[in-house]
Amino acid sequence: MKPIFYLLCFLLLESFTQRGTEETNGPIPDYTQQKFWIALPDRHDIGDTIPPGCSIPENQANAKVDVFYIHPTVYLVGGPWNASLDDEKVNGKSEMCVKNQATPFNACGKVYAPRYRQAHLKAFTRGGPEGEAALDLAYSDIKKAFEYYLEHWNKGRPVIIAGHSQGAKHTQRLLKEFFDGKPLQKQLVAAYPIGFSIPVNDFKNIPVGDSATQTGCFVSWNTVYWGQQTIYAYTRYKGCACVNPVSWKQATATVPSAKHQGGVKFEFENVDTALCETKVHDNLLWVKFSRPLDAVKYWHTGTNYHVSDVNLFYMDIRKNAVDRTNAYLKKNGL
Incomplete structure (x- = not known):
C-alpha cells in the first residue's frame, strides 16, 4: 500500500511542478x-520596414530565398529564468529587435521571425544548470518554430539563418x-550568427566565410x-570566428571608413x-568612428558595441545578403 501512496504523491508533485513551470514560463507557443x-x-x-534613405528596396514578394531570424536577449529583469510570451514589455522589445536586425534581410528574402520563451540575461551572466536549462527551453521553442517553417513554408527553398547574441547561440544549434x-545543408545560402563566440572549427562542413559572395x-x-x-x-573569443562585415574577410587589414556602406540608428532615422x-x-x-557617434541612438556602453553589432553595419549586411543570395542562385541555376 505504501509504494502506491508514495507513487501517487510523486505524480501529484510532478503535476504541480510541471504546472508551475508552465505558469512561470507562460504559454507554450503554438x-x-x-x-x-x-x-x-x-x-x-514590422519585418517589412526599411529606414529612410535606404538605397536597396524591400523585396519579399519576389524573393526566391527565405530568412529565418532569431532575436537576442531582451528579457533583462524579473524572476523566472524564461520570459513569458504574455509579457507585453518583453514582446515589444523583441519586435524592435526584428525591426533593427531582421529587416536588413528583407531585400533578399522572405523574413520569418518567431517569438520564443527566451532565456533571461542571467543565463549568461550567472550560468549554471538553471541557466543551461533556460537556454535549452528557449531553443526547444526555436526548434519547434523551425520545424513548423520547414514543414509548411520552406518547400525546398534556399534559406539564410540569422541571429544575434542569444539568437546567435540558437542559430549555432540549429546549424x-x-x-x-545533413541534406538541408545544400539549401543554406549563408548563416549570420552575430554577437556570439563561435569557434572557427565549430562545424564539420560549414566553413567561416572569407569573401562577400561565398555561400554555404x-x-x-x-x-x-x-x-x-x-x-x-584571450579567453572567451580565442579561436573564434571574426569576419569583418565591411570587407567580408577574416584578414586583419584595416578597412577605411570610405568602404563602410552605412549604419542605422535604433530609431531608424537615416543611413x-x-x-x-x-x-x-x-x-x-x-x-573607430569618422565622426562623433550618437551613443544613445546606437546604444553602446563605453567601449563595448555588442548591442549595435548589427545596426552599425545595417547596410553592409543588407547589400551582402543580396550579393550572397545572387551568388547562390547563379551557382545553383535558380
Whole structure:
C-alpha cells in the first residue's frame, strides 16, 4: 500500500511542478498561430520596414530565398529564468529587435521571425544548470518554430539563418542539428550568427566565410572600440570566428571608413554612411568612428558595441545578403 501512496504523491508533485513551470514560463507557443510570429512574409508587419534613405528596396514578394531570424536577449529583469510570451514589455522589445536586425534581410528574402520563451540575461551572466536549462527551453521553442517553417513554408527553398547574441547561440544549434552534414545543408545560402563566440572549427562542413559572395558558410563578429583589449580577447573569443562585415574577410587589414556602406540608428532615422573604420584584431572587431557617434541612438556602453553589432553595419549586411543570395542562385541555376 505504501509504494502506491508514495507513487501517487510523486505524480501529484510532478503535476504541480510541471504546472508551475508552465505558469512561470507562460504559454507554450503554438506556431500554427500567427500571433507567435513577429514577422511573416505574407502579412504586413514590422519585418517589412526599411529606414529612410535606404538605397536597396524591400523585396519579399519576389524573393526566391527565405530568412529565418532569431532575436537576442531582451528579457533583462524579473524572476523566472524564461520570459513569458504574455509579457507585453518583453514582446515589444523583441519586435524592435526584428525591426533593427531582421529587416536588413528583407531585400533578399522572405523574413520569418518567431517569438520564443527566451532565456533571461542571467543565463549568461550567472550560468549554471538553471541557466543551461533556460537556454535549452528557449531553443526547444526555436526548434519547434523551425520545424513548423520547414514543414509548411520552406518547400525546398534556399534559406539564410540569422541571429544575434542569444539568437546567435540558437542559430549555432540549429546549424548543427539541421544543416551541418545533413541534406538541408545544400539549401543554406549563408548563416549570420552575430554577437556570439563561435569557434572557427565549430562545424564539420560549414566553413567561416572569407569573401562577400561565398555561400554555404557562416559569418560572425563581436564589436568593440578600437584598441580595446580585454581578458575576453584571450579567453572567451580565442579561436573564434571574426569576419569583418565591411570587407567580408577574416584578414586583419584595416578597412577605411570610405568602404563602410552605412549604419542605422535604433530609431531608424537615416543611413549613416562611411561611419567607421574597421579591423579584425584578436578575434574581435575593432571600430573607430569618422565622426562623433550618437551613443544613445546606437546604444553602446563605453567601449563595448555588442548591442549595435548589427545596426552599425545595417547596410553592409543588407547589400551582402543580396550579393550572397545572387551568388547562390547563379551557382545553383535558380
